[in-house]
Amino acid sequence: MRRSLPVLVAAVTLAALAPQASAEPRPPELAWGKCPPSLIGVDDPRMVCTTMPVPMDYRNPKGRTIDVVVSKLPTAKPEKRRGVLLHNGGGPGVASLHYPAAYARIYPQEVLDQYDLIGFDPRGVGYSTPVTCGRPLEGYPPDLYFPFPSTDGSIARNIEFGKALARDCELHGGEVRPHITTANTARDMDRIRIALGEKKISYNSGSYGSYLGAVYATMFADRSDRFVIDSNVDPNRAWHDQFALWDPGFELRFPDIAAWFAERHETYKFGATPAEVRKKYEALLAKLDANPIIDPVFGRFDGNVLRIATFGVSYHTIQFPQMAQYWAFADTGVYPPDGLAKDALASAVPTVLTVPADNLRASQLAVLCGDAEAPRDMRHYQREVTIHRKLFPLMAGAGTNVWSCAFGRGPVEPPVKVTSKGPANVLMIQTLRDPATPYIGALGMRHALGQRAKMVSVDSGNHGAFDPSSPSCALRESMRFLATGVLPARDMFCKPDPAPSATGQVSPLLLNR
Template identity: 40%
Template structure:
């Protein structure tokens, strides 16, 4: 991003969006709650849903509007009820109507449910909240969060053609002009509108992964109407930019040894190597072999790298990842994939559309192909396991819209009400992200780091210390007095 561009947008942003960041007064009119859509799984908890109307464009608050669907699992103890706790599961593009029930089913303590109405939602553009679509089909050769591993500069050039086509398709399918308004800043403003619509003076928030960026934006824009904020598995700022995306490769390198040690201990079962170093060699050798000679159904080294990256998200997935490697080492045992129906809608069309829109709208991305080719070469050497994928070119290089405003700046002024949670080894949001974010918050934030591995801390990791500290903060307001490392 050029400095002149930043300065110009900073001035325009101050003029255009200063007013909408004021907290909205709590709405007195009661909400009408009804049964949630049938596909929203909240069992065994009773959830109800409602819609909240918000401006499509906060620069034009009296213009077009969109409806957001919100879910609620009511607090179980009115005498202890503190208020509302809103959730975001990440993405951007992840559906969140079922997020409270998901975390409760994972073991979120009953004391949290006694203290809060748990509020899930589909953020703007997602699911039941005025959904958007780029028209992706099931047989599209595009990747969700990151493009495939690039073996050389020619592979980056080839991917650039796919990225350009994706951006053009999104623009062509954006017939009502909504994509440009999908940003982290607007979604943070939506959170404050939801708080006001529910009649609350303040709201607490739990966000994981990209939800940490949304939460950082929310508490920065609305410090006076936010209560207790928990940000889990963090991005380093209020948005996903190219630096954050390239740090996926660092997360892979830091987390892979945990899987390698696990696999080495189970060499008799999986045959992937008797030592962590041997498991690493197996991975590199297998990926390079698949680069040269894909399987009969087209499975190649890029697929292996991407699925192994995904397999590092939680140790519970290690067995499936090891089984995948086994099948590629002996293709005769590989499962036969179900063929995709050409032209059929992709099940990830909506999520991928929102992901691209928010990511590309939040900040300006490099547009010259040489930048991506150079970064791929650098990261292939720096992070050989995955760097050449995380640095590859994105549709954001060809996106139709320039950012309408600068990304939200993390505000170090305000109440000290931000608790950061972070695993030391995280494949997608490495620990350095949380350290960078904490520096921006300054005295407003405390950092709890676990010795664990994977993506997600609160109730998703098996760490009693982190669970206890977070629950105490949400329920009793006891913020750790200092940054804390929770041992395994």
């Protein structure tokens, strides 16, 4: 995910749409060459890239094609090679072409020896026929794009914003936009498998990537090898009901934040106890709700901007010092002299002329709106927002609020029903207090996969258990499974290791945010 702000899927897919082994298309001729500039700030000179055509609409496989750009970081020991290991950066909408470069720094040698590491920009994203809604980045205010209601709880401004954004996305998205969906990206993954000449693929991803992996493993069960999915979403909550989990999820995460600040009271002065820290944060929100201040770069800084900024950097404990800078600015109107936190609200993506400035948001919305029908009754949203504001006040009801998906065209096909049919080859890893993909959603994924999966839970609040900066049994079991194919005998639980080693690497889910 980009360093702007995070974001973050129950019917069956028509069987005729899922490619069958007996009817596989002829593999295209791939011309491997130099990769384009990295959109995530991580690169590896050993990687090579290629562009392959895929059907825009798989219901019409001989119709218009679009491009999907694929990367490969080959194993240095082909004699030990098992196959290919695909990666996705989450989002949805995250450019994932260069993710092999990031994972190559994390995997142990026994994994690197066995796999060619594969990345790709999903359809509509980055270098893969990117879509746009025709807006500059300023056209996606963070507290409206992530829909925070007004101070009085009204969602009127969210409805207005959502309608206008839906019009722009449909106007500028063209005929490609309705086909930028998770199911079609899974079909593209299978075309990548075919193009690489592989019988099966392995996979490692998290957050939205957990859903993408589960959808592929459902649609192409016999083509899935070893699948690791981290920070899991509930496949039966696409997408409104999944986002509604943000509200209780952040309430569960906040005690970690409060305890961290209380332990550092002498440094930050936000409270000597967790209760005092929460009281201070609530006071800052109330202050900004009543009297917004002006940020020198981003303009109006009100309570909702502080809410989304705090939520955005709650994904990992290493970001808490950045959170302290936001709180200090909210308190005094001045950023601390030891650095500015503003870049968490700004895009850190390099300027690439072939990639629209709003591509992350435009492709994200295409997937969210194309995967499943959103509720259309505005009274439904207002009722839920009102209830959640009382039950989970820290997020002010934003998780249940209306997105632009409630307006405009609906999906072109029903969502994939993730099931337990298939081999037992999925390892789920999950932290207990993940604010972005809360644990209750992961339980939904665990139930859907049934006998196919084992789940490893970690007593942590970070977004991402595949995390070398906070190693645990989840990271070790993931590496063991990828290297050996052996799942844990049963679901597991553990605490993070007591003394993490300083590897300099963090969860790949924090890239491109």
